[in-house]
Amino acid sequence: MKLRDYQEKALTNLRNGFRAKFRKQLLQMATGSGKTVVAAEIVKNAVSKGGRVWFIVDNLELVGQTVDVFEGAGLDVGVIQGNHEKTDYRKDIQIVTAQTITRRWRVFDSH
Numbered sequence: 833m834k835l836r837d838y839q840e841k842a843l844t845n846l847r848n849g850f851r852a853k854f855r856k857q858l859l860q861m862a863t864g865s866g867k868t869v870v871a872a873e874i875v876k877n878a879v880s881k882g883g884r885v886w887f888i889v890d891n892l893e894l895v896g897q898t899v900d901v902f903e904g905a906g907l908d909v910g911v912i913q914g915n916h917e918k919t920d921y922r923k924d925i926q927i928v929t930a931q932t933i934t935r936r937w938r939v940f941d942s943h
Contacts (some may be wrong), residue, residue, distance in 0.1 A: 833905045839870050846874075848932065868898055872905040879907070879924050886912075886926045898927050912936075 835843070842859055844905055849857045861867045875885045895913055902909050902925065910923030913932045 833869060833872065835869065835936060836866065837871060839873075842870055843873060868901040869905070872873075872902050874927055875902065875925055876905060876907060884924045884926075885926055888928055888930055890930055892929065895927055895929060902927070 842861065846857055846859060848909050853923040859867070859870065861870070871887065877888060878885050887898060887902075889895055892913070895911060895916070897911055899911065899918065907925055908923055909918065909925045909927055910920035911918040912921070913919075
């Protein structure tokens with residue numbers, strides 16, 4: 833997936849911040865600017881370095897949208913939410929709702 837110039841600039845700014853030892857950063861972009869596309873690129877880079885990622889969304893609609901964008905970027909994702917058809921805890925990338933984490937935290941914390 834090809835990023836737009838302003839999306840590339842946002843990623844470059846984040847990377848520069850990490851190089852400058854800013855470990856806690858916030859990326860803010862306007863509605864419709866492709867935040868999920870940028871997130872997919874960040875996730876792709878993390879997984880390519882051996883990382884595992886949980887991407888937390890606010891509601892069910894965003895689960896579906898995020899799955900579509902991430903899979904469109906070539907990422908293999910699992911979903912932790914109810915009895916979702918894409919539930920697969922073995923996947924390195926998990927998309928999960930904040931509500932599900934809240935309800936299941938004790939289960940996750942015991943592993």
